[in-house]
Amino acid sequence: MTGQPDYNAMSDDDFRAMVRSFVEASYPDIPRHSLSRLHWNEVKPWYLILSQKGWICPTWPREHGGMGLTAGKHLIMIEEFERFGCARVNDIGPVMLGPLLLRHGTEAQKAHFLPRILSGEDVWAQGYSEPGAGSDLAAVRCEAVRDGDDWVINGQKTWCTLGMDANWIFILARTDKTVKKQAGISFLLVPMDAPGVTIRNIDNLELEAEFCEVFFDDVRVPADHIVGRVNDGWSVAKALLGHERVFIGAPRLSASALARLGHIARRAGVWNDPVFRDRYVTLQCDVMDLSDLFETYVDRLRDGREIGADVAMLKIFQSELYQRISELMMEVAAEDSGLRAPPEGDRQLHAAATWLSARPTTIFGGSTEIMRNMLAKAVLELPS
Amino acid sequence: MMDGAMNEDWVENARMIVESARAVVPADGTLARVRAARFQGCGFDRAVMAQAAELGWPLMRVAEDAGGLGLGLRETCALMEVLGAGLVPEPVLSTITAAALLQGALPEEAMTGEAVIVTAWQDATGDQGWQGGARDGALHGAKVNVAGAEGTDLFAVLTGAGVAIVPRDAQRVTVESAETLDGCRPARVRFDGVAAEFLPCPQAEAVLQDARLAHAAYLLGLSGRALEITLDYLRVREQFGRPIGSFQSLQHRATEMKISLELSRAAIFATARRFDAGADPRARAHGAARCKLRASGLAMLVAREAVQMHGAMGITDEADIGLFVRKAMAEANTYGSPREQRATLAGLLAEEHAA
Numbered sequence: 001m002t003g004q005p006d007y008n009a010m011s012d013d014d015f016r017a018m019v020r021s022f023v024e025a026s027y028p029d030i031p032r033h034s035l036s037r038l039h040w041n042e043v044k045p046w047y048l049i050l051s052q053k054g055w056i057c058p059t060w061p062r063e064h065g066g067m068g069l070t071a072g073k074h075l076i077m078i079e080e081f082e083r084f085g086c087a088r089v090n091d092i093g094p095v096m097l098g099p100l101l102l103r104h105g106t107e108a109q110k111a112h113f114l115p116r117i118l119s120g121e122d123v124w125a126q127g128y129s130e131p132g133a134g135s136d137l138a139a140v141r142c143e144a145v146r147d148g149d150d151w152v153i154n155g156q157k158t159w160c161t162l163g164m165d166a167n168w169i170f171i172l173a174r175t176d177k178t179v180k181k182q183a184g185i186s187f188l189l190v191p192m193d194a195p196g197v198t199i200r201n202i203d204n205l206e207l208e209a210e211f212c213e214v215f216f217d218d219v220r221v222p223a224d225h226i227v228g229r230v231n232d233g234w235s236v237a238k239a240l241l242g243h244e245r246v247f248i249g250a251p252r253l254s255a256s257a258l259a260r261l262g263h264i265a266r267r268a269g270v271w272n273d274p275v276f277r278d279r280y281v282t283l284q285c286d287v288m289d290l291s292d293l294f295e296t297y298v299d300r301l302r303d304g305r306e307i308g309a310d311v312a313m314l315k316i317f318q319s320e321l322y323q324r325i326s327e328l329m330m331e332v333a334a335e336d337s338g339l340r341a342p343p344e345g346d347r348q349l350h351a352a353a354t355w356l357s358a359r360p361t362t363i364f365g366g367s368t369e370i371m372r373n374m375l376a377k378a379v380l381e382l383p384s
Numbered sequence: 385m386m387d388g389a390m391n392e393d394w395v396e397n398a399r400m401i402v403e404s405a406r407a408v409v410p411a412d413g414t415l416a417r418v419r420a421a422r423f424q425g426c427g428f429d430r431a432v433m434a435q436a437a438e439l440g441w442p443l444m445r446v447a448e449d450a451g452g453l454g455l456g457l458r459e460t461c462a463l464m465e466v467l468g469a470g471l472v473p474e475p476v477l478s479t480i481t482a483a484a485l486l487q488g489a490l491p492e493e494a495m496t497g498e499a500v501i502v503t504a505w506q507d508a509t510g511d512q513g514w515q516g517g518a519r520d521g522a523l524h525g526a527k528v529n530v531a532g533a534e535g536t537d538l539f540a541v542l543t544g545a546g547v548a549i550v551p552r553d554a555q556r557v558t559v560e561s562a563e564t565l566d567g568c569r570p571a572r573v574r575f576d577g578v579a580a581e582f583l584p585c586p587q588a589e590a591v592l593q594d595a596r597l598a599h600a601a602y603l604l605g606l607s608g609r610a611l612e613i614t615l616d617y618l619r620v621r622e623q624f625g626r627p628i629g630s631f632q633s634l635q636h637r638a639t640e641m642k643i644s645l646e647l648s649r650a651a652i653f654a655t656a657r658r659f660d661a662g663a664d665p666r667a668r669a670h671g672a673a674r675c676k677l678r679a680s681g682l683a684m685l686v687a688r689e690a691v692q693m694h695g696a697m698g699i700t701d702e703a704d705i706g707l708f709v710r711k712a713m714a715e716a717n718t719y720g721s722p723r724e725q726r727a728t729l730a731g732l733l734a735e736e737h738a739a
Contacts, residue, residue, distance in 0.1 A: 376635030
């Protein structure tokens, strides 16, 4: 796990070639280019291969078992994984909790939890949203009360992506009801096998159990399972979003959807139809404009400049564009748009799968509407 | 390719050019000169064109070994963005284009600013064709939508046979201008068998693509400033006891304008960088059309929203925002409407032949 080379010292081209040949040689016999998330039992071999290689946590510092990649090198790695169609692993530990513990965790927490993420021994879920706290996340009601050396947790979390695969969950819990809502929240770590934890899977529109609800019924965790100070969980959680925010707006989802749109159009015999082309080229330009805007953020990351609130523009445009492409796909697929299974067994022709997979992109990770509120205030400086 | 096109100092060059533009575009955004010049005489101020020549703008896209500055398209776009923000009515881009077509053959008096030269290239409205006009060593027919035609001294007339320099007051040249909404006077220029010398111009299509991209940058500047003015208004205008900018419906629409603005800016400067680095003909045609498509849409989006968000003030001539709306309407479709750009782009898609 230690002794990772200094990848940042490599040239971009050499680094890219190395990542490419590793992926091509090492990717296990699991699906590629999947539109839906794979579960742990399917994706685990890939996680372990990356873990073995020391590549599971690209952005963590090398002294903590990461690759210590700069944003520019990390982008190359992401691009190569995308190019090959590597399945996304259960990455809440590597992407969210790890960086958060590195910043806010105690030495004991780091020493205990980080190696277990690196090895794949622990798979983490995120417990933020609740039935009454989605976009208004600070309204969380799930409660933790101090009792001796324990926190006692009661309440419910929902929309936990791949939560059924996890053996740990981090949650935002209310620890003070008497103060302003953001000020009374703490960040707690909870083992999923603790007595009183119950899970219920939720099927999405694709009829797949991609997320779940988690219920806490007098669940006890030791006092040291808190990250940051008591009642400081809101700022701990908010600091989580680093340069990952840029990648949420990467053009790759839209670009690959556009390629599938072309495939569907050829198969439907409308590729040369001027009515289709008029709409296709508009979407094509949108994808290319998004790529150019995305590159300006990548340049900022490369130069080590700060990424501001304006990065939300990328996510808004990307997710809405992905949806618009999927809408034209449905039209072009015509009656085949209603098929549950891919036409002719060709997943590239499955318009409905893209349309459905495009829905959550404007909801999760900050809904488009919340992002626009935030942009209006933080970037356009419009009044409240 | 221009000598300076690969120059990595473009940021510094652009900064200096933008700085120099302050001589023409007041830093405080006042539009008094622009407002006063509307619907007067030839529609622009020849003294400003002389100033532009002193600043070296006509020579931006003339190669250094031809006596020019050899600057890149990024610098040109940076200048055009500032001119757009200032709603500058002078035909600066048309002059830069004429010089780029003529290179070393640019007349001395046009270089020094004693004479104004503009480009006459377009054969027909709603069409980007420019090959017409030359027959048996003479100019025939018309070039349309010629910016600055009423106030120019020389035309650089682009045809399939090459580019010809024709004085505005030459025999058998007729200028038929019409006022546009913004107070300029572009014209149809008729040539009734005007003997001319045609200089070969193999780079003509590329120069027009450059102009299309630079014009997109003008629309970017116009839109950016119109958005700023509109945001200022949203911050101060109160109704129902609150600034109207606090209303969510207006906030969300404002973010839509901002996103479109930033997409345009990123696309224009990335495309200019590719042009400067030497893009292939297909990539050039595609890039110019894409940026112009985005910028035209942006300018009209901001124009519509600016009027609506200004309420009744938005439909008065008194408010400056109206100057932006009129300019957007007059300029959004020059160098090709969105329909034309999409047609170009659709034509660039590979044909699929039925098996």
